[in-house]
Amino acid sequence: MSLNSHPRRHGVTGTPPAPGSLALVRKADGLFKLIGLCLLAGVLVAGMLFPVVGAAGVMSNQASETVEKTSSDLADIPPPLVTTVTDSTGKPIATLYDQYRLPITPDQINEAMKWALVSVEDKRFYEHHGVDWQGTLRAAVSNSTGADTQGASTLTQQYTKNYLINVVYRNDPIGQKKAQEQSIARKLKEARIAIQLETxxxxxxxxxxxxxxxEFSRQIYGIGAAAHAYFNTTPEKLTVPQAALLAGLVNNPINNDPWKHPDKATARRNLVLDRMVENKKLAKADADRFKGEPLGVVPDxxxxxxxxxxxxxxxxxFFCQxxxxxxxxxxxxxxDQLxxxxxxxxxxxxxxxxxxxKVSAETQVNKTQKYVANTLSLIRPGKDRHEVVALAANRDYGQxxxxxxxxxxxxxxxxxxGGAGSTYKIFTSAAALEKGVAGIYSPVQVPDTYVSHVFSGGGDNCPSTGPPLRSRWxxxxxxxxxxxxxxxxxxxxxxxxSxxxxxxxxxxRLGSTAPAIDMAKRLGMRDTMASNAGGGTVDPKAEKDEKRLSQAEFYGPKGNWxxxxxxxxxxxxxxGLELGNVAATILSxxxxxxPTPIAGVTDRNGQPVPIKEAPCEQAVPEGxxxxxxxxxSKDDQPGGTSAGAASAVKWDRPIIGKTGxxxxxxxxxxxxxxxxxxGAAMxxxxxxxxxxxxxxxxxxxVRVCPSGNIFGGKAPARTWFGAMKNIMEGQPRVELPQPDPRYMGGGAR
Structure with a gap:
């Protein structure tokens, strides 16, 4: 519960009872009210003596510990601030926040704002020592005699209460309720904390x-954010009527919202102007003139x-996400931390x-094309970091x-x-090199059809009936x-x-898919292989293996296949990002x-924050x-599956590539x-x-149709080459590394 959701912070005026409805009980409870007033008066006297004689006689030791803990919370729990995300040059691109707050220092608040707030909320602010005992006694008598309920809280007390509600207990409705309950115990604790703060x-x-x-409503907290959000200015530059509007809002920002309730906001602003006149901080003629001005908040x-x-x-x-x-x-x-x-x-x-x-992805597939996504992820190779530099889609990021x-x-x-298609042949090839089954220049068989012998039980011909995929062949x-x-x-x-x-x-020839599965994980498909066969989170309690097992398990020894x-x-x-990182691993x-998107993080004080990132690993031998x-290296060459896309942009640099x-x-x-x-395009x-x-x-x-005809060498390759041609413009030509003889002819020895 937010403090400002109440109609009045200083107490809610109840609906008057029907005539005579309380006549029978008023005499009966008169004595209790008199006793309560006497007790309250004693407590208030003790409170007024507190600055001189200390806490003894005001509260028990337990109460003192509670106050000390609360004071410690006020000191140790910092207010929520806005987190800023920037690009690689430090230019802000997004803000993440629970409370929109732009902190300010005392010298950043002009006199108009100070006196507007003091005049309407606590006109003796500069006279008391945290508690306005005169106002408190008056409010206590008024409340206890059935008159208009009054809180009589000073700005110091309100600071304490708002800090508890908006900071300490911001995610704790029970704590928020206790921080604003109408009780003598709460008021006394608040008073003592206020007195401590004043020292x-x-x-x-x-x-x-x-x-x-x-709070100023709509996730806006603090005068720095309010000045910007309401008037597109700063606290130093607030005019008197602007300051009066904001000062009036703290009493009930929802009820006095200038966009939803401009009449109420105007009336409240004008009341603050009158209070400033009463407090001798504004000339009446100026107040009358300001009352005639529009609210002046930003539109809409x-x-x-x-x-x-x-x-x-x-x-x-997508990058921010x-x-x-x-x-x-x-x-x-x-x-919450973030x-x-x-x-x-x-x-x-x-x-x-x-x-x-983004331009290349959207050029190939329209952003409004139903049921088709086109993405491109780009990563910078390296032996100590793989920095992500671009994450784009044909779709715009939004709702x-x-x-x-x-x-x-x-x-x-x-x-x-749907899958990556033949790009996974990279993993089978890498496993074959590692196991010594083949080298890159080793001959391979290319029959028109092939029956897997590992679990087929023999036979060289594809069955003429039955589905093409079974668990045993x-x-x-x-x-x-x-x-x-x-x-x-x-x-x-x-x-x-391919x-x-x-x-x-x-x-x-590798004996099973296990070496290829292992290679997929090592080269970069880690979150992918940890997800289930449907692409979701593995559920150990699920009945079906495709949900219960990770892909690595499902297609490996533990699975059905x-x-x-x-x-x-x-x-x-x-x-797609992990697939792109596979290429980065090979080229590193x-x-x-x-694949990290983080160049560095600093805290609210500008101090570096260490980020726990997985260490780099030598996934396969460098050779x-x-x-x-x-x-x-031949995919973009004549005869290669991406040669057409490469030729269309006049690609002339050495690359590695694979379509699927x-x-x-x-x-x-x-x-x-x-x-x-x-990188990778999908x-x-x-x-x-x-x-x-x-x-x-x-x-x-590109569109969805009854029978598809897309291939990796079409839209995906055109997306990759279309972006990379422009990005690489002006950069030096760098050759691919030399092959290791151990993996060229017959594989590793």
Whole structure:
């Protein structure tokens, strides 16, 4: 419960009872009221003596401990502040907050604001020592005799109460209720804390403290945020009528909201102006003139930033979301810490690269195209860090679905449930190099069809009936005519042209899918392989294995399909960012690092905050990674699956690359990289729709259709090359590393 949700902070005036309804009880309770007044008077006298004689006689030792604890809370629990996320240059891109608060110092508050607040809330503020005993006694008598209830709280007491409600107990409704209950015990505790504060802080510090804490509605807290949100100004520049409006709001900001209730807001502002005249801080003629002015608030609604990654906008929103997700999962932060800590988070976002990625993704697939998502993730390779520089999608980041917006983390989450297709052949190839089964120049078999022997029980021909996928056998054919390379094909050739049969046969030579699954995790598909076969979170209590087991387990020894040959054809859900990080790992000499969006974090005091990130690992030997890179270097060359997309932009740099397409053409991918920048593009069905994805080989032609025709060399490759051509413009040409002889001919020795 918020203090400001009450009609009046100084007590609610009840509805008058019907005539005579209390006549019988008034005489009976008169004696109790008289006794209560006597007791209260004694307590108040003791309270007035407290500054002189101390706490003895006012409260018990237990009460003293409670007050000390509360005082400690006020000192030790900092108020929630706004966390700012920036790009790699330090330019702010978003704010994250629970309470919009811009802290100010005493010298940043002008006299108009100070006297407006003091005049309406505590006109003897500069005279008392934390408690206005005269006002308290008057209020006690008034309340106890059935007259208008009054709180008589000083600004110092209100500071205490607001701090408890808005800071200490902001997530604790019971604590908030206790902090504002109408009881003598609570009032006495509040009074004692106020007196203590007056011995430790100056009046100006107390006034600034109060104005930093108090609520102005709509998640706006403190005068710094209020001045900006209501008038697009600062506390130093507030005019007298502006200050009067804000001072009047603290009594009941919801009821006096100037956008919803302008008449009430005007009346309250004018009351404050009258109180300033009574307090001899404003001439009556000036007050009368100010009363005739409009409220002057910004139009429509407060000028405050979005409280989450929506504020990062259509392009940077996905990156901001990854920053948040990364810090919550890998960085060891809680959401409450992130949204209240007042951190400055410098991200690794390269806004130019991100813009080029967004333009390219949206060029290939319209943002409003139903049921089709197109994403591009870019990561900078390195042996000590893998910094994410761009996360883009054809969809805008936002909440208006009709306008092509979404808040799903499409580039980073495990949302492509259609799969990566043949890009997973990278993992089978890497495992073959490591196990010594083949080298990049070793010959491979490319039959038209192939039956997996690992669990088929023998037989060289595909069955003429029955489904193509079963738990005990797997039959595969090629998507196209590969007769031109059937004789003399090497693993390097197969990676560039992507015949399915060659890689299922290679998988059989490894003995099972286990080495390829292990390689997928090591090279970068970690969250992907930890998710279940539907792309969701593993549920150990689920009855079905596809929900109970991780992908690594489901397609491995524990699952129903151990050694299932289709793993190398990438039919399982994945994260596009992790697929891009696989290329970064290969181009980093086999060193895997977490794809980080964080360049640095500082706290509200400007001090560095250590972030817990997974350490980098040598996932595979450097020679193996370098040789695999050479093996993947022909995809953009004539005959390679992405040659058309590369030629269209006149690509002329060395790259690694691999395309992928899933059965039914429901998704397609391209993963690749230069030594300076790596990444992955994915085009996949998202949110429904029947059939596959059709690609008319032209920008904006991608759509859902009954029978798909998309391939990794189409929209995904065009997205990757279209962005990378512009991003890499002006950067030096860097050659790929030299292969290691141990992995060139027959694999590792």
């Amino acid at each position: 430790k802080l100056t009046k100006q510090q107390i006034l600034a403290g109060y104005l930093n804490i108090v 609604f407060p000028a405050k930033p979005a409280a989450n990654c929506i504020g990062a906008g259509a392009e940077a929103g 990854y920053v948040e997700d990364y810090l919550l999962k890998a960085g060891g932060m809680t959401k 949204y209240t800590g007042g951190y400055t988070i410098k991200s690794t976002l390269d806004e130019r690269a991100n813009h080029e990625a 208006d679905q009709d306008a092509g917006q979404t808040t799903y983390a499409l580039p980073t989450g495990v949302y492509n449930t 797997y039959c595969v054919g090629n998507a196209g005519d590969y007769s031109r390379i059937a004789q003399g094909a090497t693993l390097q050739t197969a990676l560039a042209t 015949p399915n049969t060659a890689f299922v046969e290679l998988e059989d 151990p050694g299932f040959g289709a793993f190398t054809l990438g039919f399982s859900p994945l994260s 000499g086999g060193v895997w690092c977490p 193996l990674a370098n040789t695999l890179a050479v093996g993947m 397409t899933t059965q039914g053409n429901v998704s397609a991918t391209f993963v690749g990289g230069t030594p300076q920048l790596a 085009t996949f069905k998202f949110g429904g729709g029947q059939g596959g994805i059709c690609d008319g080989n032209a920008p904006g032609s």
